[in-house]
Amino acid sequence: MNVALSFYLMELKKIISYRAEFWLGFLGNVLSQFGVAFFLWKAIFAARGGESIQGYTFGALMLYYLLVPLVERVVYGQEMGYISGEIYDGGLSRYLIYPVSYFRIKYLAHLAQSSVFLIQLMLGLALFLAVFHSPFSLTWPAIGKTLPVLFCSGMLFFIFAINLEMFAFWADNVWSITVLNRLATHLLGGGLIPLAFFPKWAQTVLDWLPFTRLVSFPIRCLLGQVGNLEWIRGLGLTAAWAGIFAISGSLLWRKGLKGYNGVGI
Amino acid sequence: MLRYLRLYGHFMRFSISRALEFRIDFFFRVFMDLAYYGIQIAFYQVIFLQTPLLGGWNRDQTLVFMAGFLVVDAITMTVVSNNLWFFPVAVNRGDLDYYLVRPVSSLFFLSLRDFAANSFLNLLFAMGIFAWALARSSIPLTVGSVSLYAAMLMLGAFLHYMMHLIIILPVFWLQSGSGLHGIFYSMSRFMERPDRIFTGWVRKALVTAFPFCLMASFPARMFLEGLRWDVLAHFMAVIAVLFAVLLVIWNAGLKAYSSASS
Numbered sequence: 374m375n376v377a378l379s380f381y382l383m384e385l386k387k388i389i390s391y392r393a394e395f396w397l398g399f400l401g402n403v404l405s406q407f408g409v410a411f412f413l414w415k416a417i418f419a420a421r422g423g424e425s426i427q428g429y430t431f432g433a434l435m436l437y438y439l440l441v442p443l444v445e446r447v448v449y450g451q452e453m454g455y456i457s458g459e460i461y462d463g464g465l466s467r468y469l470i471y472p473v474s475y476f477r478i479k480y481l482a483h484l485a486q487s488s489v490f491l492i493q494l495m496l497g498l499a500l501f502l503a504v505f506h507s508p509f510s511l512t513w514p515a516i517g518k519t520l521p522v523l524f525c526s527g528m529l530f531f532i533f534a535i536n537l538e539m540f541a542f543w544a545d546n547v548w549s550i551t552v553l554n555r556l557a558t559h560l561l562g563g564g565l566i567p568l569a570f571f572p573k574w575a576q577t578v579l580d581w582l583p584f585t586r587l588v589s590f591p592i593r594c595l596l597g598q599v600g601n602l603e604w605i606r607g608l609g610l611t612a613a614w615a616g617i618f619a620i621s622g623s624l625l626w627r628k629g630l631k632g633y634n635g636v637g638i
Numbered sequence: 639m640l641r642y643l644r645l646y647g648h649f650m651r652f653s654i655s656r657a658l659e660f661r662i663d664f665f666f667r668v669f670m671d672l673a674y675y676g677i678q679i680a681f682y683q684v685i686f687l688q689t690p691l692l693g694g695w696n697r698d699q700t701l702v703f704m705a706g707f708l709v710v711d712a713i714t715m716t717v718v719s720n721n722l723w724f725f726p727v728a729v730n731r732g733d734l735d736y737y738l739v740r741p742v743s744s745l746f747f748l749s750l751r752d753f754a755a756n757s758f759l760n761l762l763f764a765m766g767i768f769a770w771a772l773a774r775s776s777i778p779l780t781v782g783s784v785s786l787y788a789a790m791l792m793l794g795a796f797l798h799y800m801m802h803l804i805i806i807l808p809v810f811w812l813q814s815g816s817g818l819h820g821i822f823y824s825m826s827r828f829m830e831r832p833d834r835i836f837t838g839w840v841r842k843a844l845v846t847a848f849p850f851c852l853m854a855s856f857p858a859r860m861f862l863e864g865l866r867w868d869v870l871a872h873f874m875a876v877i878a879v880l881f882a883v884l885l886v887i888w889n890a891g892l893k894a895y896s897s898a899s900s
Binding site for chain 1: 660661662663666667669670673674677680681684685687688689690691692693817820821824825827828830831834835836837840
Protein backbone atom coordinates (compact mmCIF):
# COMPACT_ATOMS: atom_id res chain seq x y z
CA MET A 374 0.00 0.00 0.00
CA ASN A 375 2.84 2.38 0.87
CA VAL A 376 4.53 1.66 -2.47
CA ALA A 377 1.28 2.31 -4.31
CA LEU A 378 0.79 5.58 -2.46
CA SER A 379 4.35 6.64 -3.25
CA PHE A 380 3.83 6.03 -6.98
CA TYR A 381 0.52 7.88 -6.85
CA LEU A 382 2.02 10.91 -5.09
CA MET A 383 4.99 10.93 -7.46
CA GLU A 384 2.64 11.12 -10.44
CA LEU A 385 0.71 13.94 -8.80
CA LYS A 386 3.97 15.87 -8.34
CA LYS A 387 4.78 15.42 -12.03
CA ILE A 388 1.40 16.84 -13.05
CA ILE A 389 1.67 19.80 -10.71
CA SER A 390 5.21 20.65 -11.83
CA TYR A 391 3.92 21.73 -15.28
CA ARG A 392 1.04 23.83 -14.00
CA ALA A 393 0.93 26.47 -16.74
CA GLU A 394 0.92 23.92 -19.55
CA PHE A 395 -1.62 21.79 -17.70
CA TRP A 396 -4.16 24.60 -17.23
CA LEU A 397 -3.49 26.11 -20.67
CA GLY A 398 -4.17 22.77 -22.34
CA PHE A 399 -7.27 22.27 -20.24
CA LEU A 400 -8.76 25.70 -20.97
CA GLY A 401 -7.89 25.59 -24.68
CA ASN A 402 -9.48 22.20 -25.16
CA VAL A 403 -12.64 22.85 -23.14
CA LEU A 404 -13.28 26.36 -24.46
CA SER A 405 -12.75 25.44 -28.12
CA GLN A 406 -14.99 22.35 -27.97
CA PHE A 407 -17.65 24.25 -26.06
CA GLY A 408 -17.36 27.34 -28.26
CA VAL A 409 -17.74 25.43 -31.54
CA ALA A 410 -20.69 23.44 -30.14
CA PHE A 411 -22.34 26.62 -28.86
CA PHE A 412 -22.36 28.30 -32.28
CA LEU A 413 -23.16 25.10 -34.16
CA TRP A 414 -26.28 24.29 -32.13
CA LYS A 415 -27.33 27.92 -31.94
CA ALA A 416 -27.39 27.92 -35.76
CA ILE A 417 -29.29 24.61 -35.84
CA PHE A 418 -31.93 25.76 -33.33
CA ALA A 419 -32.34 28.98 -35.34
CA ALA A 420 -32.70 27.09 -38.63
CA ARG A 421 -35.30 24.57 -37.47
CA GLY A 422 -37.08 26.51 -34.71
CA GLY A 423 -38.61 24.90 -31.60
CA GLU A 424 -37.59 24.66 -27.98
CA SER A 425 -35.89 21.28 -28.01
CA ILE A 426 -34.34 18.67 -30.30
CA GLN A 427 -34.48 14.99 -29.37
CA GLY A 428 -35.41 16.01 -25.82
CA TYR A 429 -32.49 18.42 -25.43
CA THR A 430 -33.11 22.12 -24.90
CA PHE A 431 -30.30 24.45 -25.97
CA GLY A 432 -29.19 24.88 -22.33
CA ALA A 433 -29.14 21.13 -21.70
CA LEU A 434 -27.12 20.58 -24.87
CA MET A 435 -24.59 23.19 -23.81
CA LEU A 436 -24.19 21.51 -20.46
CA TYR A 437 -23.68 18.19 -22.27
CA TYR A 438 -20.97 19.72 -24.46
CA LEU A 439 -19.25 21.29 -21.45
CA LEU A 440 -19.19 17.91 -19.77
CA VAL A 441 -17.79 16.07 -22.83
CA PRO A 442 -14.16 17.31 -22.63
CA LEU A 443 -14.23 17.29 -18.81
CA VAL A 444 -15.48 13.69 -18.57
CA GLU A 445 -13.21 12.56 -21.40
CA ARG A 446 -10.19 13.87 -19.49
CA VAL A 447 -11.20 11.99 -16.35
CA VAL A 448 -11.79 8.76 -18.29
CA TYR A 449 -8.73 9.00 -20.56
CA GLY A 450 -6.35 9.95 -17.74
CA GLN A 451 -2.72 9.91 -18.82
CA GLU A 452 -1.46 11.04 -22.22
CA MET A 453 -0.98 8.48 -24.96
CA GLY A 454 2.24 6.66 -25.69
CA TYR A 455 3.47 6.04 -22.15
CA ILE A 456 3.71 2.24 -22.52
CA SER A 457 4.67 2.01 -26.17
CA GLY A 458 7.40 4.62 -25.58
CA GLU A 459 8.95 2.41 -22.92
CA ILE A 460 8.81 -0.60 -25.19
CA TYR A 461 10.53 1.34 -28.00
CA ASP A 462 13.31 2.89 -25.92
CA GLY A 463 13.89 -0.19 -23.76
CA GLY A 464 12.72 1.63 -20.61
CA LEU A 465 10.34 -1.24 -19.92
CA SER A 466 13.27 -3.38 -18.75
CA ARG A 467 13.69 -1.59 -15.41
CA TYR A 468 10.04 -2.16 -14.53
CA LEU A 469 10.38 -5.89 -15.12
CA ILE A 470 12.71 -6.22 -12.14
CA TYR A 471 10.52 -4.12 -9.80
CA PRO A 472 8.67 -6.03 -7.08
CA VAL A 473 5.43 -4.38 -8.23
CA SER A 474 3.33 -5.22 -11.28
CA TYR A 475 4.12 -2.96 -14.26
CA PHE A 476 0.43 -2.39 -14.96
CA ARG A 477 -0.27 -1.52 -11.35
CA ILE A 478 2.33 1.26 -11.58
CA LYS A 479 0.85 2.51 -14.83
CA TYR A 480 -2.67 2.33 -13.46
CA LEU A 481 -1.64 4.42 -10.45
CA ALA A 482 -0.27 7.04 -12.85
CA HIS A 483 -3.58 6.91 -14.71
CA LEU A 484 -5.51 7.34 -11.43
CA ALA A 485 -3.34 10.28 -10.37
CA GLN A 486 -4.12 12.09 -13.63
CA SER A 487 -7.80 11.19 -13.43
CA SER A 488 -8.15 12.46 -9.88
CA VAL A 489 -6.76 15.87 -10.87
CA PHE A 490 -9.07 15.95 -13.90
CA LEU A 491 -11.98 15.08 -11.59
CA ILE A 492 -11.31 18.29 -9.68
CA GLN A 493 -11.35 20.18 -13.00
CA LEU A 494 -14.68 18.50 -13.83
CA MET A 495 -16.17 19.70 -10.55
CA LEU A 496 -14.81 23.24 -11.01
CA GLY A 497 -16.12 23.43 -14.59
CA LEU A 498 -19.52 22.18 -13.55
CA ALA A 499 -19.75 24.56 -10.58
CA LEU A 500 -18.79 27.50 -12.82
CA PHE A 501 -21.40 26.59 -15.43
CA LEU A 502 -24.16 26.24 -12.84
CA ALA A 503 -23.17 29.52 -11.19
CA VAL A 504 -23.03 31.53 -14.44
CA PHE A 505 -25.85 30.08 -16.55
CA HIS A 506 -29.48 29.49 -15.67
CA SER A 507 -29.58 25.78 -16.31
CA PRO A 508 -32.63 23.53 -16.20
CA PHE A 509 -30.32 20.97 -14.67
CA SER A 510 -29.63 20.66 -10.98
CA LEU A 511 -26.97 18.44 -9.55
CA THR A 512 -28.41 15.83 -7.18
CA TRP A 513 -26.67 13.58 -4.68
CA PRO A 514 -28.12 10.37 -6.21
CA ALA A 515 -26.77 11.45 -9.63
CA ILE A 516 -23.33 12.14 -8.15
CA GLY A 517 -23.49 8.85 -6.31
CA LYS A 518 -24.18 7.02 -9.55
CA THR A 519 -21.57 8.93 -11.56
CA LEU A 520 -18.50 8.40 -9.38
CA PRO A 521 -18.41 4.57 -9.66
CA VAL A 522 -19.23 4.87 -13.37
CA LEU A 523 -16.30 7.26 -13.91
CA PHE A 524 -14.02 4.88 -12.03
CA CYS A 525 -15.14 1.85 -14.10
CA SER A 526 -15.07 3.79 -17.40
CA GLY A 527 -11.56 4.99 -16.62
CA MET A 528 -10.46 1.45 -15.92
CA LEU A 529 -12.07 0.20 -19.16
CA PHE A 530 -10.30 2.89 -21.17
CA PHE A 531 -6.99 2.14 -19.47
CA ILE A 532 -7.25 -1.60 -20.20
CA PHE A 533 -8.32 -0.99 -23.80
CA ALA A 534 -5.54 1.57 -24.33
CA ILE A 535 -2.83 -0.77 -23.04
CA ASN A 536 -4.04 -3.42 -25.49
CA LEU A 537 -3.37 -0.96 -28.29
CA GLU A 538 -0.08 0.25 -26.81
CA MET A 539 1.20 -3.32 -26.63
CA PHE A 540 1.15 -3.53 -30.42
CA ALA A 541 4.45 -1.67 -29.99
CA PHE A 542 6.03 -5.09 -29.39
CA TRP A 543 5.51 -5.77 -33.12
CA ALA A 544 4.67 -2.49 -34.92
CA ASP A 545 7.11 0.34 -35.77
CA ASN A 546 4.87 2.99 -34.26
CA VAL A 547 1.50 2.82 -32.50
CA TRP A 548 0.82 6.52 -32.14
CA SER A 549 -1.66 6.45 -35.03
CA ILE A 550 -3.64 3.57 -33.47
CA THR A 551 -3.99 5.42 -30.19
CA VAL A 552 -5.14 8.57 -32.02
CA LEU A 553 -7.60 6.43 -33.98
CA ASN A 554 -8.92 5.08 -30.67
CA ARG A 555 -9.58 8.60 -29.40
CA LEU A 556 -11.25 9.68 -32.64
CA ALA A 557 -13.50 6.60 -32.63
CA THR A 558 -14.35 7.02 -28.94
CA HIS A 559 -15.17 10.70 -29.46
CA LEU A 560 -17.66 10.00 -32.27
CA LEU A 561 -19.07 6.60 -31.29
CA GLY A 562 -19.11 7.42 -27.57
CA GLY A 563 -21.28 10.49 -28.09
CA GLY A 564 -18.59 13.15 -27.64
CA LEU A 565 -19.06 14.80 -31.02
CA ILE A 566 -22.86 14.55 -31.04
CA PRO A 567 -25.11 13.11 -28.29
CA LEU A 568 -26.17 9.59 -29.24
CA ALA A 569 -29.86 10.59 -29.13
CA PHE A 570 -29.26 12.38 -32.46
CA PHE A 571 -28.07 9.21 -34.21
CA PRO A 572 -30.50 7.02 -36.18
CA LYS A 573 -32.30 4.45 -34.00
CA TRP A 574 -30.47 1.46 -35.51
CA ALA A 575 -27.11 3.11 -34.79
CA GLN A 576 -28.12 3.85 -31.19
CA THR A 577 -29.03 0.17 -30.67
CA VAL A 578 -25.69 -1.05 -32.05
CA LEU A 579 -23.61 1.56 -30.20
CA ASP A 580 -25.32 0.76 -26.91
CA TRP A 581 -23.61 -2.63 -26.90
CA LEU A 582 -20.16 -1.33 -27.84
CA PRO A 583 -17.61 -0.13 -25.24
CA PHE A 584 -17.35 3.45 -26.60
CA THR A 585 -20.73 4.51 -25.18
CA ARG A 586 -19.58 3.51 -21.70
CA LEU A 587 -16.63 5.90 -21.91
CA VAL A 588 -18.32 9.21 -22.71
CA SER A 589 -22.10 9.24 -23.03
CA PHE A 590 -22.94 6.94 -20.12
CA PRO A 591 -21.06 8.87 -17.38
CA ILE A 592 -22.45 12.19 -18.68
CA ARG A 593 -26.01 10.89 -18.73
CA CYS A 594 -25.54 9.57 -15.18
CA LEU A 595 -24.43 13.01 -14.02
CA LEU A 596 -27.38 14.64 -15.79
CA GLY A 597 -29.71 12.28 -13.92
CA GLN A 598 -30.93 10.61 -17.13
CA VAL A 599 -30.06 7.05 -16.08
CA GLY A 600 -32.45 4.92 -14.04
CA ASN A 601 -31.33 2.27 -11.55
CA LEU A 602 -31.78 -0.70 -13.89
CA GLU A 603 -29.96 1.02 -16.77
CA TRP A 604 -27.20 1.99 -14.35
CA ILE A 605 -26.68 -1.60 -13.25
CA ARG A 606 -26.79 -2.84 -16.86
CA GLY A 607 -24.32 -0.12 -17.89
CA LEU A 608 -21.88 -1.00 -15.14
CA GLY A 609 -22.24 -4.68 -16.03
CA LEU A 610 -21.44 -3.99 -19.70
CA THR A 611 -18.47 -1.83 -18.69
CA ALA A 612 -17.14 -4.63 -16.49
CA ALA A 613 -17.73 -7.22 -19.23
CA TRP A 614 -15.80 -5.20 -21.82
CA ALA A 615 -13.02 -4.53 -19.29
CA GLY A 616 -12.83 -8.28 -18.64
CA ILE A 617 -12.60 -9.09 -22.36
CA PHE A 618 -9.83 -6.54 -22.90
CA ALA A 619 -8.01 -7.69 -19.76
CA ILE A 620 -7.87 -11.24 -21.19
CA SER A 621 -6.69 -10.06 -24.62
CA GLY A 622 -4.19 -7.71 -22.94
CA SER A 623 -2.79 -10.52 -20.85
CA LEU A 624 -2.28 -12.66 -23.97
CA LEU A 625 -0.61 -9.78 -25.82
CA TRP A 626 1.66 -9.04 -22.84
CA ARG A 627 2.86 -12.65 -22.55
CA LYS A 628 3.40 -12.99 -26.28
CA GLY A 629 5.03 -9.57 -26.55
CA LEU A 630 7.44 -10.13 -23.66
CA LYS A 631 8.71 -13.33 -25.32
CA GLY A 632 9.96 -11.27 -28.27
CA TYR A 633 11.07 -8.23 -26.23
CA ASN A 634 14.86 -7.83 -26.09
CA GLY A 635 15.10 -4.59 -24.11
CA VAL A 636 17.55 -3.00 -26.52
CA GLY A 637 15.22 -0.26 -27.72
CA ILE A 638 15.20 1.46 -31.11
CA MET B 639 14.09 29.40 -57.17
CA LEU B 640 15.20 26.43 -59.23
CA ARG B 641 17.68 25.53 -56.52
CA TYR B 642 14.88 25.46 -53.95
CA LEU B 643 12.72 23.27 -56.18
CA ARG B 644 15.61 20.87 -56.65
CA LEU B 645 16.21 20.84 -52.92
CA TYR B 646 12.53 20.11 -52.27
CA GLY B 647 12.75 17.22 -54.72
CA HIS B 648 15.57 15.79 -52.57
CA PHE B 649 13.48 16.27 -49.41
CA MET B 650 10.60 14.34 -51.02
CA ARG B 651 12.77 11.47 -52.22
CA PHE B 652 14.44 11.11 -48.83
CA SER B 653 11.13 11.33 -46.91
CA ILE B 654 9.38 8.77 -49.12
CA SER B 655 12.18 6.23 -48.85
CA ARG B 656 12.28 6.71 -45.05
CA ALA B 657 8.49 6.35 -44.74
CA LEU B 658 8.55 3.09 -46.66
CA GLU B 659 11.03 1.64 -44.17
CA PHE B 660 8.23 1.63 -41.57
CA ARG B 661 5.44 0.10 -43.60
CA ILE B 662 3.07 -0.90 -40.80
CA ASP B 663 3.21 2.61 -39.36
CA PHE B 664 2.75 4.02 -42.87
CA PHE B 665 -0.53 2.17 -43.37
CA PHE B 666 -1.73 2.81 -39.79
CA ARG B 667 -1.31 6.52 -40.43
CA VAL B 668 -3.16 6.32 -43.73
CA PHE B 669 -5.97 4.46 -42.00
CA MET B 670 -6.06 6.99 -39.13
CA ASP B 671 -6.59 9.88 -41.53
CA LEU B 672 -9.22 7.94 -43.46
CA ALA B 673 -11.06 7.39 -40.17
CA TYR B 674 -10.89 11.16 -39.55
CA TYR B 675 -12.47 11.76 -42.97
CA GLY B 676 -15.14 9.15 -42.21
CA ILE B 677 -15.92 10.82 -38.89
CA GLN B 678 -16.35 14.23 -40.54
CA ILE B 679 -18.71 12.79 -43.17
CA ALA B 680 -20.69 10.89 -40.49
CA PHE B 681 -20.84 14.04 -38.35
CA TYR B 682 -22.48 16.12 -41.08
CA GLN B 683 -24.81 13.28 -42.07
CA VAL B 684 -26.10 13.13 -38.47
CA ILE B 685 -26.34 16.93 -38.21
CA PHE B 686 -28.46 17.12 -41.36
CA LEU B 687 -30.91 14.63 -39.87
CA GLN B 688 -31.82 17.49 -37.50
CA THR B 689 -31.76 20.58 -39.73
CA PRO B 690 -32.24 21.45 -43.40
CA LEU B 691 -29.65 24.27 -43.31
CA LEU B 692 -26.39 24.99 -41.54
CA GLY B 693 -25.00 28.50 -41.74
CA GLY B 694 -27.18 29.06 -44.81
CA TRP B 695 -25.93 25.97 -46.66
CA ASN B 696 -27.87 22.79 -47.39
CA ARG B 697 -26.43 19.27 -47.07
CA ASP B 698 -24.77 19.18 -50.49
CA GLN B 699 -23.28 22.65 -50.14
CA THR B 700 -21.96 21.78 -46.68
CA LEU B 701 -20.37 18.63 -48.11
CA VAL B 702 -18.55 20.79 -50.67
CA PHE B 703 -17.24 22.93 -47.79
CA MET B 704 -16.33 19.85 -45.73
CA ALA B 705 -14.44 18.30 -48.66
CA GLY B 706 -12.57 21.60 -49.00
CA PHE B 707 -11.35 21.58 -45.41
CA LEU B 708 -10.32 17.94 -45.73
CA VAL B 709 -8.14 18.98 -48.69
CA VAL B 710 -6.66 21.88 -46.69
CA ASP B 711 -5.96 19.52 -43.80
CA ALA B 712 -4.40 16.91 -46.09
CA ILE B 713 -2.16 19.48 -47.81
CA THR B 714 -0.81 20.80 -44.52
CA MET B 715 -0.41 17.30 -43.10
CA THR B 716 1.56 16.30 -46.20
CA VAL B 717 3.77 19.33 -46.57
CA VAL B 718 4.41 21.03 -43.21
CA SER B 719 2.80 19.34 -40.18
CA ASN B 720 5.61 16.90 -39.34
CA ASN B 721 8.14 19.71 -39.53
CA LEU B 722 6.16 22.06 -37.33
CA TRP B 723 5.51 19.28 -34.83
CA PHE B 724 9.24 18.93 -34.14
CA PHE B 725 10.04 22.63 -34.33
CA PRO B 726 9.71 23.35 -30.56
CA VAL B 727 11.92 20.34 -29.83
CA ALA B 728 14.55 21.66 -32.24
CA VAL B 729 14.52 25.04 -30.47
CA ASN B 730 14.72 23.55 -26.95
CA ARG B 731 17.51 21.12 -27.78
CA GLY B 732 19.50 23.58 -29.81
CA ASP B 733 19.04 21.52 -32.98
CA LEU B 734 18.03 24.71 -34.72
CA ASP B 735 21.75 25.50 -35.07
CA TYR B 736 22.02 22.91 -37.84
CA TYR B 737 19.30 24.66 -39.84
CA LEU B 738 20.66 28.14 -39.34
CA VAL B 739 24.09 27.36 -40.76
CA ARG B 740 22.75 25.94 -44.06
CA PRO B 741 23.14 28.10 -47.18
CA VAL B 742 19.34 28.25 -47.72
CA SER B 743 16.46 30.00 -46.01
CA SER B 744 16.17 28.48 -42.54
CA LEU B 745 12.39 28.98 -42.55
CA PHE B 746 12.15 27.06 -45.83
CA PHE B 747 14.37 24.27 -44.53
CA LEU B 748 12.57 23.97 -41.20
CA SER B 749 9.08 24.07 -42.67
CA LEU B 750 9.49 21.72 -45.62
CA ARG B 751 12.26 19.25 -44.86
CA ASP B 752 9.95 16.34 -43.99
CA PHE B 753 7.39 15.42 -46.66
CA ALA B 754 4.73 13.07 -45.14
CA ALA B 755 4.38 10.34 -47.76
CA ASN B 756 1.45 8.68 -45.96
CA SER B 757 -0.44 11.96 -45.86
CA PHE B 758 0.16 12.37 -49.58
CA LEU B 759 -1.85 9.19 -50.07
CA ASN B 760 -4.54 10.71 -47.85
CA LEU B 761 -4.41 13.88 -49.94
CA LEU B 762 -5.40 11.75 -52.92
CA PHE B 763 -8.33 10.31 -50.92
CA ALA B 764 -9.33 13.82 -49.81
CA MET B 765 -9.28 14.94 -53.43
CA GLY B 766 -11.51 11.96 -54.25
CA ILE B 767 -14.00 13.10 -51.59
CA PHE B 768 -13.69 16.62 -52.99
CA ALA B 769 -14.54 15.38 -56.52
CA TRP B 770 -17.47 13.34 -55.13
CA ALA B 771 -18.85 16.35 -53.22
CA LEU B 772 -18.55 18.60 -56.27
CA ALA B 773 -20.23 16.01 -58.51
CA ARG B 774 -23.25 15.61 -56.21
CA SER B 775 -23.77 19.35 -55.78
CA SER B 776 -26.21 21.10 -58.09
CA ILE B 777 -23.73 23.87 -58.88
CA PRO B 778 -22.68 24.05 -62.53
CA LEU B 779 -19.00 23.13 -62.71
CA THR B 780 -16.67 25.07 -64.95
CA VAL B 781 -12.91 24.81 -65.26
CA GLY B 782 -12.65 28.38 -64.00
CA SER B 783 -14.79 27.91 -60.87
CA VAL B 784 -13.14 24.63 -59.84
CA SER B 785 -9.65 26.04 -60.49
CA LEU B 786 -10.45 29.13 -58.43
CA TYR B 787 -11.74 26.97 -55.57
CA ALA B 788 -8.63 24.77 -55.70
CA ALA B 789 -6.36 27.84 -55.74
CA MET B 790 -8.21 29.35 -52.78
CA LEU B 791 -7.86 26.10 -50.86
CA MET B 792 -4.11 26.16 -51.48
CA LEU B 793 -4.02 29.67 -50.02
CA GLY B 794 -6.17 28.38 -47.15
CA ALA B 795 -3.52 25.72 -46.51
CA PHE B 796 -0.86 28.47 -46.54
CA LEU B 797 -2.89 30.41 -43.95
CA HIS B 798 -3.17 27.23 -41.87
CA TYR B 799 0.62 26.84 -41.96
CA MET B 800 1.23 30.47 -41.01
CA MET B 801 -1.19 30.35 -38.08
CA HIS B 802 0.36 27.14 -36.79
CA LEU B 803 3.86 28.60 -36.98
CA ILE B 804 2.84 31.90 -35.38
CA ILE B 805 1.24 30.06 -32.47
CA ILE B 806 4.29 27.86 -31.83
CA LEU B 807 6.94 30.56 -32.34
CA PRO B 808 6.69 31.77 -28.71
CA VAL B 809 8.70 28.63 -27.93
CA PHE B 810 11.75 30.88 -28.46
CA TRP B 811 10.84 32.61 -25.19
CA LEU B 812 9.18 29.74 -23.31
CA GLN B 813 10.65 26.62 -21.77
CA SER B 814 8.27 24.13 -23.33
CA GLY B 815 6.43 24.19 -26.61
CA SER B 816 4.17 21.14 -26.44
CA GLY B 817 1.23 23.11 -25.03
CA LEU B 818 1.44 25.53 -27.97
CA HIS B 819 0.57 22.76 -30.43
CA GLY B 820 -2.42 21.96 -28.23
CA ILE B 821 -3.61 25.57 -28.49
CA PHE B 822 -3.32 25.50 -32.28
CA TYR B 823 -5.18 22.20 -32.67
CA SER B 824 -7.89 23.37 -30.27
CA MET B 825 -8.36 26.55 -32.30
CA SER B 826 -8.32 24.72 -35.61
CA ARG B 827 -11.68 23.15 -34.65
CA PHE B 828 -13.21 26.45 -35.80
CA MET B 829 -11.98 25.72 -39.32
CA GLU B 830 -14.13 22.59 -39.49
CA ARG B 831 -17.49 24.40 -39.34
CA PRO B 832 -19.10 26.87 -41.81
CA ASP B 833 -18.12 30.47 -41.02
CA ARG B 834 -21.70 31.81 -40.96
CA ILE B 835 -22.62 29.86 -37.84
CA PHE B 836 -20.28 32.12 -35.88
CA THR B 837 -21.56 35.55 -34.86
CA GLY B 838 -20.47 38.71 -33.06
CA TRP B 839 -16.90 39.34 -31.97
CA VAL B 840 -16.02 35.64 -32.27
CA ARG B 841 -16.78 35.78 -35.99
CA LYS B 842 -14.81 39.03 -36.36
CA ALA B 843 -11.80 37.39 -34.69
CA LEU B 844 -12.14 34.25 -36.84
CA VAL B 845 -11.97 36.21 -40.10
CA THR B 846 -9.20 38.63 -39.08
CA ALA B 847 -6.74 38.03 -36.22
CA PHE B 848 -7.32 34.26 -36.00
CA PRO B 849 -8.47 33.55 -39.55
CA PHE B 850 -9.57 29.93 -39.15
CA CYS B 851 -12.81 30.69 -40.99
CA LEU B 852 -10.87 31.93 -44.02
CA MET B 853 -9.05 28.62 -44.52
CA ALA B 854 -11.92 26.57 -45.91
CA SER B 855 -15.17 28.51 -45.48
CA PHE B 856 -14.28 31.53 -47.60
CA PRO B 857 -13.01 29.41 -50.52
CA ALA B 858 -16.22 27.34 -50.36
CA ARG B 859 -18.34 30.48 -50.21
CA MET B 860 -16.68 31.87 -53.32
CA PHE B 861 -17.26 28.63 -55.13
CA LEU B 862 -20.88 28.17 -53.97
CA GLU B 863 -22.01 31.80 -54.09
CA GLY B 864 -19.83 33.26 -56.81
CA LEU B 865 -16.65 35.32 -56.82
CA ARG B 866 -16.86 38.53 -54.80
CA TRP B 867 -13.95 40.90 -55.15
CA ASP B 868 -14.37 42.42 -51.70
CA VAL B 869 -14.19 38.95 -50.10
CA LEU B 870 -11.18 38.04 -52.23
CA ALA B 871 -9.45 41.31 -51.30
CA HIS B 872 -10.12 40.65 -47.61
CA PHE B 873 -8.72 37.12 -47.97
CA MET B 874 -5.55 38.32 -49.69
CA ALA B 875 -5.08 41.19 -47.22
CA VAL B 876 -5.24 38.82 -44.25
CA ILE B 877 -2.67 36.53 -45.88
CA ALA B 878 -0.32 39.48 -46.52
CA VAL B 879 -0.64 40.86 -42.98
CA LEU B 880 -0.20 37.43 -41.41
CA PHE B 881 2.90 36.77 -43.51
CA ALA B 882 4.41 40.08 -42.37
CA VAL B 883 3.61 39.26 -38.73
CA LEU B 884 5.15 35.82 -39.16
CA LEU B 885 8.40 37.27 -40.48
CA VAL B 886 8.59 39.83 -37.65
CA ILE B 887 8.07 37.16 -34.95
CA TRP B 888 10.45 34.76 -36.68
CA ASN B 889 13.25 37.34 -36.83
CA ALA B 890 12.63 38.39 -33.21
CA GLY B 891 12.66 34.72 -32.21
CA LEU B 892 15.99 34.12 -33.94
CA LYS B 893 17.46 37.08 -32.07
CA ALA B 894 16.24 35.60 -28.77
CA TYR B 895 17.47 32.13 -29.65
CA SER B 896 20.53 31.14 -27.65
CA SER B 897 21.23 27.67 -28.99
CA ALA B 898 21.17 24.65 -26.66
CA SER B 899 20.91 26.76 -23.54
CA SER B 900 17.49 28.16 -24.51
